[in-house]
Amino acid sequence: MPELPEVETTVLLLRKKTLNKVFVCVWGEKKNNLSKKLKGKRIEKITRHGKGIFFHLSSKEILFIHLRMTGHLLYGKWERKGKEWLSEEKIMQHPKNGFLRYIFFLSNGKQLALSDQRKFATINLISRKEKEDYLSRIGPDPLEIKKEDFFRILKERRGRIKSLLMNQQFISGIGNIYASEILFKAKIRPERNADSLKQKEMERLYLNMKTILRKGLSLQGDSTSDFRLLDGRKGGYQEKHLVYNRKNLPCPVCKKKITKTILGGRGTYFCPKFQK
Numbered sequence: 455m456p457e458l459p460e461v462e463t464t465v466l467l468l469r470k471k472t473l474n475k476v477f478v479c480v481w482g483e484k485k486n487n488l489s490k491k492l493k494g495k496r497i498e499k500i501t502r503h504g505k506g507i508f509f510h511l512s513s514k515e516i517l518f519i520h521l522r523m524t525g526h527l528l529y530g531k532w533e534r535k536g537k538e539w540l541s542e543e544k545i546m547q548h549p550k551n552g553f554l555r556y557i558f559f560l561s562n563g564k565q566l567a568l569s570d571q572r573k574f575a576t577i578n579l580i581s582r583k584e585k586e587d588y589l590s591r592i593g594p595d596p597l598e599i600k601k602e603d604f605f606r607i608l609k610e611r612r613g614r615i616k617s618l619l620m621n622q623q624f625i626s627g628i629g630n631i632y633a634s635e636i637l638f639k640a641k642i643r644p645e646r647n648a649d650s651l652k653q654k655e656m657e658r659l660y661l662n663m664k665t666i667l668r669k670g671l672s673l674q675g676d677s678t679s680d681f682r683l684l685d686g687r688k689g690g691y692q693e694k695h696l697v698y699n700r701k702n703l704p705c706p707v708c709k710k711k712i713t714k715t716i717l718g719g720r721g722t723y724f725c726p727k728f729q730k
């Protein structure tokens with residue numbers, strides 16, 4: 455599932471490619487009225503909160519895309535050959551890029567496409583008020599939140615720290631991969647209760663949450679699963695995992711074997727010696 459670094463990578467690339475372009479029409483795998491709704495509207499600004507992408511349009515409406523499990527956006531040119539959409543070589547090389555659900559045709563002759571194998575991604579045209587309502591229901595963005603605010607919301611919560619980091623109502627943008635990586639860097643066991651954290655541990659958690667997410671962003675995200683860059687290539691964080699997907703491999707700090715457990719139904723990786 456794309457997390458904050460993957461979504462932010464997408465947004466940075468989208469700004470370079472699609473700002474000020476106008477929607478011409480939309481192809482959908484299923485019949486929909488997006489083409490009618492978007493036609494002639496210009497992309498004025500692109501923002502992100504947590505895992506949500508917001509295209510601010512000239513009509514003052516907002517095109518809200520949430521990639522969910524396997525969704526990712528691609529930018530290029532597609533041509534219809536019989537029942538199939540074919541694209542340039544780089545995009546076609548990766549099979550994950552072929553599950554097209556939508557293609558947005560832009561005024562510069564290029565297209566923005568959504569590939570989404572599991573089909574959970576959502577695309578909605580919403581008002582500013584609806585965007586505000588949505589943001590009021592989810593937690594703050596981990597790259598934006600100030601230390602004192604993070605400590606305050608953390609002290610209000612109980613439950614396991616890893617599950618809490620992944621709870622989008624608590625903080626918005628962290629999923630299973632980065633939660634394991636952040637807790638490793640912060641030297642905190644994933645199954646610890648949030649209310650058992652000492653001041654020093656909360657400090658380490660706050661700092662490493664930002665450090666790990668920024669590292670993921672600097673490597674253009676994690677392509678362990680379906681995430682790809684706009685041109686179809688993989689990001690780089692999956693090559694740099696500290697603990698995630700590294701069961702029985704040596705801990706990068708103490709060389710003890712990484713342990714895998716299941717916590718809240720999700721595969722969880724940690725060092726049994728280094729994390730307390």
Ligand SMILES: [Zn+2]
Nearest residue numbers: 705708725728
């Ligand atoms: Zn270790």
